[in-house]
Amino acid sequence: MVELADVKFDVEKALEQLPQDIRLRAVDRLRIKSERLKRTGMSKFLLAIALIGPGIIVMIADNDAGGVITYAQSGSIFGLGFFLPFMLLMIPVAYIVQEMTVRLAAVTRRGHAEMIWKRYGRGWGIFSLADLVIANSLTLVTEFIGISFGLGIFGIQPVYAVTFGLLFVVGITLGLRYHRWERVSLVIAAFNLIFIPLAFIVHPNPNTVLQAFATWKIPGGVNSFFIYVLLANIGTTIAPWMLFFQQSSEVDKGITPQDIGASRRDTLIGAFIMAAVAISIIVITGWLVHGYTTANNSYDIQLILNVIGQKVGKLPVELFAIGLIDAGLIAAIAITASTSWAVGEAFGWPRSINLPFMKSRKFYAPGLISLVIAAAIVMIPNLPLSFLNITVQVIASIFMPAAMLFLLLLVNDPEVVGKYRNRAWQNVSSIVIMGVLITMSTLYAISLIIPNLFG
């Protein structure tokens, strides 16, 4: 219970008259308004802390289990070269895309799925929602694979590992209301930073690392395999669920146009953390695993960890495994929420993590059902992992340009965002990003038919 001061107007009574989701959001906003009015150093600090959340969570959750494995493989295959500076390039890319969702959320107070559905009609609404739900469900499978593999390093059987992951995410999703859910998610996300000290523990040559940033060298040159890995890295940096997640999360947090600056900082900090973690993983594997000869240049995560273990011992392997487990958990929490928010927005159901499960079973059901299905799929023996991975990327490749186009239309629509519409430089950079995404996705799709297209 929040302690309230004694004044004439009974705020507590007024709060009780609000619906539960709005009441809890109002308490959060009272807290923020109260700190904003104090103007002391401490209150400014507390305000800044209170306003971080969705931006950092979405960016760290983007370094999910699949992302960690992709970065590890990129480092192992290509070493300390092109992919290190490339990750720096991903900071503005991720920021520019996600920042648009911040403005949309603050001005419209509605999620991305709801805006597409209501502004552009049921057809595009169903298309976006179906793509999102399918891609999210398949991505959850990859998160459970990561959790299961990571816990396997500590000798935990897959069935117990997946059950733990399932119960953990269900517990966080159902047991916490938005404010606490966000704070706990931030704490879980913080474990993703474990890769940064690990990159120092393995003692890479600083000159080699710095040289990579200066030269952008592509070992072996551009070929179809390089394009495939490049696409996988782009795909893991900008995923459709991120747009839906951040916009809905900012809405549930209750940000207003006054908070746009703070939310932008939150997103920018998140983008830097995302790149720092990705770079750390590439440094670890690029330094330790690159050059280890394998059949068909095939580096699975088991092999990568075996090589790390052989070269620097058990502790770094265990730290890497903790990072992988955490990556799977934080992404599963975010993706589950993203599915529930999007379905709730599309069908006009009450949709807030501030609502308890018993009062809003419809809201929680889509996320939880997809979570349970994903956990069950992981239990299937001899799961065709590479086919699953291709399917996730293919759906994302069709969906991402569409999701970005809706984002651009909405954020340029004066009826929707008024004075917060995109400036010219934001449109130019967004269109360039979209153009690159469409080109890369199309090349990837064509490479499915003609595998040796690029030599």
Place this chain on the structure above:
Amino acid sequence: MEHRKIDYSFIKSKEDWDRFLKSEGLYDYEKIRVKRAKVKGWVRFAFWFLRAYVTLMVVIIALGFLHIL
């Protein structure tokens, strides 16, 4: 911040409370209608591009999966 006392001395009356709700946008937005966008000009072009892109990708990917399977 969770355990810090909320100073809501800025809310002294019903009017202040209503002003707070309004400034913070604390409404049920489901009850507020969103106007359907008028699809015209470059937006109409963008939608046709999107339809063509999605159709092309579905065809290419269907062929790709047939190739893989």
